[in-house]
Amino acid sequence: MxxxxxxxxxxxxxxxxxxxxxxxxxxxxxxxxxxxxxxxxxxxxxxxxxxxxxxxxxxxxxxxxxxxxRHEPQTRPSVARSPLTWQNAISAQRSLLAAAKRLDEPTMSDLADQLITDHGVVSAWEAVFVPALVELGELVADTGQGVEIEHLASGSVLFALRGIPRASGPGVLSALLSCAPDEQHWLPLEALGAALSEQGRTWRNLGARVPADALYDAVTRLRPAVALVWAHRRELALRVPLEEFGARPGTVLAVAGAGWDGLELPSYVHRPATLTEAIRLVVDRTGS
CATH class of the missing domain: 1.10.1660.10 (Multidrug-efflux Transporter Regulator; Chain: A; Domain 2)
Structure with a gap:
């Protein structure tokens, strides 16, 4: 294109x-x-x-x-990834949280990058990043303090995720990722994108607060194999007019995030429940 x-x-x-x-x-x-x-x-x-x-x-x-x-980023060296045990995950969470509370961004970025290198995006995200970020979010909600800690931690995780070389080349775009209108939590989409990069899949992230008509236009123009919309709360998910998209030839419409729990979805809409399921949906649609 x-x-x-x-x-x-x-x-x-x-x-x-x-x-x-x-x-x-x-x-x-x-x-x-x-x-x-x-x-x-x-x-x-x-x-x-x-x-x-x-x-x-x-x-x-x-x-x-x-x-x-102008230079292609160097591919990460291929190394055998060790399993992330429960003890390893707890230790990594504590290290990340301690660095966050010191506002030690370089250490957080190094820890996040090493976790991804050693264990891959999915394990690092599910076992360490999400629990640590949830704990920091609860700290802000409970005390009204620590926003700067949460933001620096999120930024460090984002920096590590974006360190994975992006796949590129001709052909169909594997995945178009987007937040629901007024949804501001777009880091999970970056995690999905980074995991897709590990699989050699192409993707684009429209980011936070994407109006429905903008998403519709992007899907029409880019014609991705999979278009996935994220919402973490029900009222945000309800602002996505799924019926207007309809069953689109060549593009699978999918939704993800807790906001879709319990909602009745059109038959053509897929609902991956985990990061692994979302990756599998894209991989299956784009071949080996």
Whole structure:
């Protein structure tokens, strides 16, 4: 597929003028132009720009980020992953929470990255990250304090998840991930995306608070193998007009999160109950 500058800007969350500047100053432009001279980006171009966005967001100077963005990220070394035992998980949770309460972001990021490297995204997410983040969330709810701790911890986990090289290439987009309208908890979608990257699947995350019409337009334009909508509360799930999407040829519509519990869903909507089930749904739809 090819994309217009406006479409790419929307995918990456930057202004079209930013893309134009990066093209003019650093040569990070589209590979194709139409007969009429209009710029068109390919998937490989988008991945370079995605790395540029991540690097500049981490504080790397734009000129240096442009050089780094042109190079494919190195694949993590293939190592045998040991099982994450209950004792290991409890110890890792305590270490992560202790670092969080010290506001020690470098240590949190290192711990999160090591857990993913040693045990994979699913084990690290389910056995360590979720319990630790839930405990921090309960601390904020109970005391009204500690928001800064929770935010730094979430950011450290996000940084580690995004360290997994993204799959890229031509063909059907494996998964389009999106929050329900007004849903702000989008970290679970990043965990799913990182796990899909481990499986070599392509994905995009529209992020938090996605209006229903924006999600509909994105599904229509990108035609992913699976489109999954996340909601952690019932009232947020109810704001997704599933009936308007209908059964779409070539795209499976799925929902995830506690917000969908107990709701009656159309027959064409899938409801994976766990991260592993969501991964399997995408893998099954996109082949071996």
């Amino acid at each position: 090819t994309y217009t500058p406006r479409a790419v800007a929307g995918m990456l969350g930057v202004a079209p003028t930013t893309l134009r500047t990066w093209d003019q100053r650093y040569g990070l432009g589209p590979s194709l132009r139409t007969d009429g001279g209009h710029r068109r980006y390919e998937d490989a171009d988008v991945e370079v720009l995605r790395r540029m966005v991540v690097l500049t967001g981490q504080g790397v100077a734009a000129s240096s980020a442009a050089v780094l963005a």
